[in-house]
Amino acid sequence: MAAAQERSQSWNQSDEPEDQATVARRIRRLTSHLTPVPPSNGGGTALMAAEGCAGGKKAAAMAVDEAALSVYMRGKHRDIQEKVYEYFKARPDLQTPIEISKDDHRELCLKQLLGLVREAGIRPFRYVVEDPAKYFAVAEAVGGIDISLGIKMGVQYRYLCSNVQGLQTLATFDPMTDEFVIDTPNDGAIKWWIGNAAVHGKFATVFARLILPTHDTKGVTDMGVHAFVVPIRDLKTHGVLPGIEIHDCGHKVGLNGVDNGALRFRSVRIPRDNLLNRFGDVSRDGRYTSSLPTINKRFAATLGELVGGRVGLSYSSVGVLKIAATIAIRYSLLRQQFGPPKQPEISILDYQSQQHKLMPMLASAYAFHFATLHLVDKYSEMKKSHDDELAGDVHALSAGLKAYVTSYTAKSISVCREACGGHGYAAVNRFGSLRNDHDIFQTFEGDNTVLLQQVAGDLLKRYQEKFKGGTLSVTWNYLKVSMNTYLSQPNPVTARWESEDHLRDPQFQLDAFRYRTSRLLQSAAMRLRKHSKTLGSFSAWNRCLNHLLTLAESHIESVILAKFIGAVKSCPDEKSRAALKLVCDLYALDRIWKDIGTYRNVDYVAPNKAKAIHKLVDYLSFQVRNIAKELVNAFDLPDLITRAPIAMKSEAYSQYTQYVGF
Incomplete structure (x- = not known):
């Protein structure tokens, strides 16, 4: 109420009673929030505002083929997900209401599961055995319907009591x-x-x-x-x-x-x-x-045998992140607030602060998508081959991705809620239920802190094997190079290169990620060796615990980036490949900037280069903003899944205002 009064005063500075014209003008102004003014000249208003907020640089318009990108993203199991969506669309009685008691929710969840199997003909248990990737695709789809349903299905078909x-x-x-x-x-x-x-x-x-x-x-x-x-x-x-x-x-x-x-x-x-x-x-x-x-x-x-649960949680958590990001970004595109004097108000996604919150998150959702697809493929291969080395690789990778992705998603849901202001607090707009239902993902199938320690332990084991002449599995293969290349003295010339072409070079990005991981690994091994002599192995591990957790996260980020870069190169559609390259660059450089102190402390990045990275991250966020609508549409989430009125593809505000009683 105070905010409304404050804004009213900004429009009518006079203490005199408002005349009819003033009232009419205020009503039109309020209505503009609910019915966005279409941008003129192909989006010129939005672009003009973005230029002002993003530092004055202009981005060339990028055409994105949503359909082609979506086909590449969703892959071969798109059909089974569509089958899930169509079933629940035809059964509105099985859709979870906003307000429901615990007992009713349990019974509804059981009906949803039985309907999925008996009426829709979805056979999750068969897929677990015959095609795990198909099972995880089903799990993502039903988790979009109701996360409780996704978890209940997983429990039902694993009988797990552990x-x-x-x-x-x-x-x-x-x-x-x-x-x-x-x-x-x-x-x-x-x-x-x-x-x-x-x-x-x-x-x-x-x-x-x-x-x-x-x-x-x-x-x-x-x-x-x-x-x-x-x-x-x-x-x-x-x-x-x-x-x-x-x-x-x-x-x-x-x-x-x-x-x-x-x-x-x-x-x-x-x-x-x-x-x-x-x-x-x-x-x-x-x-x-x-x-x-x-x-x-x-x-x-x-x-x-528990690895499958971690694979499923990693994959499903990315699905939750996509839903939250889609809701927040669509709302931010529609919501207009303030702007240049005597001009229409602008989309809040044109503000640099909003881009800073949401665009790296969108990039991360894409990065995690390809990383977890890789994990699913490795898991499926493991189930068929029963190869011990591959099983160890999948075990460590699933532990790390599950911990990293679920922690990131949990934080991001809150960021999305805040980015939508007061409307994000409405239960109908889903952030509360997404946050509450997803929160336990950080504990399921192993506490995230414990899982990251497993990854760090495995890295140290591989590090020791390297010096014994042992072989390294594919995921860890870069460590062989790292001891010779990544840990060499930083090149003072390269440390100062700041051109956009250099910073957007995938090799520079990957080298930076792997350099950080290699330094953390080497220093962790040295610290543990030193403290073990006086404290014993357990206390030495505890003394270095935060260091080890950072090491594990750094390694997982290196894997994520490598898989994202590979996915960009493999994309057959030229327009989709260009869009993915832009998003991948934002993911990589944003992560480097967020840990720029590490790179500065060892002179891997000179001050001028650090400044150039920061500026480029802001500019890439602005560029991604210009195709944000297409990028979230390429997730191909039907309204049945997003459900939030502020996230509808069309007539979003009219649905929302009807819901609250206007």
Whole structure:
């Protein structure tokens, strides 16, 4: 109200009562916010305003073929996503309302999942086995409908019930009955936050320590962590089975369509055949066999099956980022506020500050898209080949991308909300639900801080192997070069090059990213070696922890940029390739600028070059702004997915004003 009064005073400085003409003029002015004035001369007003806000440089108009770019972006599984969208478009009764109770949301989510399988003919479990990339495409599409639905589908088809860190749950083999006895020995071993457990689940895959009786003085042998299928409810009555204790985790910050529960097992007996025996088996007489020789190798192989969850979260998180960015950018294109004296007001996306918030984010969404597509391809290859080296590569890459992408998306949703001002706070415009539902992605399938430590640990392992003459997998291959090239003394001439052609050269950008990672890796190894002598390995790691997290993030950014550059080169359509190159340059240079202190401290970038990078980032943001509409349209998200009235492709404000009662 205060803001409205303040603005009213700016239009009518007189204390005299307003006449009819003044009132009419004010009404027309207010209406212009709801019905944007179309730019004249092919967008000349917007361009003129952008020139003023972006420092006076002019950008040549870039034509973007939205359809061609969209085809390249969405790839071969576009059809299955369209099938999901068309089904829910035809079933408005299955679309999640803005306000819904926890219990109703759970039941609706179940109906959505059953309808998807039984009516639409989508078979997620079959895709997991036959074509993982197709499964992840479905997961992205249904997550756009309702993130709870995406998570419920993932849980439903993975039966996952896991607490592998410090696992205490026991599965003791009873040779007299040919059964395993599942026990929760103490409260610390209770299985928490198990999706579908509270209401709908009938089975769970339980990770437990396999205990076998022996005939020696030990009595029993611990064979390590294995997975068991455990029935938790009667298939006919749906009643909880004897020995199973289930508690509802209740109302959550988000994802209330998923019925999370906590499980305790009290001497629950299951047939021996319920052991998932891919990595280890028990015969009728209690003998254990495995193709993997040690408990550690079996544990690593078992955990490898969790990689799919991290791949899915990475991929789905990019989908959430696309939705949030689309809403914020479309609103910013439509919303007009202030401008030059006696001229029409301008789009708020013409303000440099708004471009600074949203254009690098849009570039990141594109970068993450191609990086996670690469991850999905590597995961699919791993599932077919069962190659140990590839499995290790995918494990580290999925951990790093999941941590990096989900953390970035979580922060970006809040930025998008703020960029839309008061309208971003309306529940109907989705930022609240997107933020709340996505927030747990930072914890699912491993806490992000822990996952980044895994990446750092793997980098250090590869670093040591380099000096032992070992081979490096493809993802880490640049480290071989880095020890010889990237860590050499910076060239004082190159450090001062500041031409636009040089700064937009993909080789310069990639070298800069990899140089930073290589320096961080080398210095981390030296620090750990130094502190380990006096503090021990655990305390040394803790002393260097922030350094190690930065190292992991730097490495993941190097991988993301490499995949983005590769995607630009592979794009067959010339116009789309030019647009992608522009977006890729913005992503790379924005990241370099955000960590310019690191480059300045080692004279990798001289002061004049740093200033040139900063100016170019602003200018590239302005250039991307000029094609922002086409770039978000190329995500090809139907109104069914964006849903926010301020993000509709047409008549956005009229829909919004109708919603609030005008």
